[in-house]
Amino acid sequence: MFEHLGVINLGTYILGALIIIILPGPNSLYVLATGANQGVKAGYQAATGILLGDSILLLLTSFGASSVLERLPALFAVLRFAGAAYLGFLGMKILWLLLRRPRPSATPQQVPQPANQFRQRFLKALTLSLLNPKAMLFLLSFFVQFVDPGKGHPGWAFFILSLILQAFSLLYLSALIFMGAGLAAGFRRHQRLVKIANASVGVLFITFALQMGFAR
Numbered sequence: 001m002f003e004h005l006g007v008i009n010l011g012t013y014i015l016g017a018l019i020i021i022i023l024p025g026p027n028s029l030y031v032l033a034t035g036a037n038q039g040v041k042a043g044y045q046a047a048t049g050i051l052l053g054d055s056i057l058l059l060l061t062s063f064g065a066s067s068v069l070e071r072l073p074a075l076f077a078v079l080r081f082a083g084a085a086y087l088g089f090l091g092m093k094i095l096w097l098l099l100r101r102p103r104p105s106a107t108p109q110q111v112p113q114p115a116n117q118f119r120q121r122f123l124k125a126l127t128l129s130l131l132n133p134k135a136m137l138f139l140l141s142f143f144v145q146f147v148d149p150g151k152g153h154p155g156w157a158f159f160i161l162s163l164i165l166q167a168f169s170l171l172y173l174s175a176l177i178f179m180g181a182g183l184a185a186g187f188r189r190h191q192r193l194v195k196i197a198n199a200s201v202g203v204l205f206i207t208f209a210l211q212m213g214f215a216r
Contacts, residue, residue, distance in 0.1 A: 053129025
């Protein structure tokens with residue numbers, strides 16, 4: 001379909017992109033937790049931050065930022081540890097709030113959220129997405145398998161591949177948001193389960209932080 005623009009093996013790329021999107025990670029976990037704790041609107045605020053951050057990473061990848069990170073391992077290490085520290089901070093904050101508040105917060109419909117809180121969630125999600133240099137390197141190694149530099153223009157090929165990836169991401173994050181909101185409604189009379197779920201999110205964030213910080 002897009003061979004004249006330099007995109008090759010589109011069917012294989014679509015399958016690979018779907019697998020990449022549904023793999024669990026801190027971005028999808030944050031969107032799911034936000035949708036469950038604060039409702040659909042806040043979930044989409046978080047998803048918008050993730051999508052914007054991923055779009056920036058995709059744009060930087062197409063301009064060769066991945067090559068810069070490969071040549072400057074010190075810069076890569078700084079970004080990696082910054083991302084790990086931020087993930088660890090979010091995880092510890094979730095656990096700390098649970099310890100300070102014995103009873104879990106009410107359901108999203110019961111607690112109005114000020115506009116600045118929605119903005120904070122957007123910025124958290126954006127930061128979470130951007131502080132992941134390994135994603136940039138992975139995207140480059142993944143994309144180049146489906147771009148033929150001898151046909152069309154590589155820039156357009158990267159754009160099309162990025163657009164497909166982001167479309168899948170939007171659909172998947174939307175599913176997570178509504179699933180999270182549905183789970184919150186189901187847990188309404190089981191507040192202990194809500195607390196356990198939130199604690200699990202905090203522990204998973206800390207686990208992701210350790211993996212990012214110590215991975216080679």
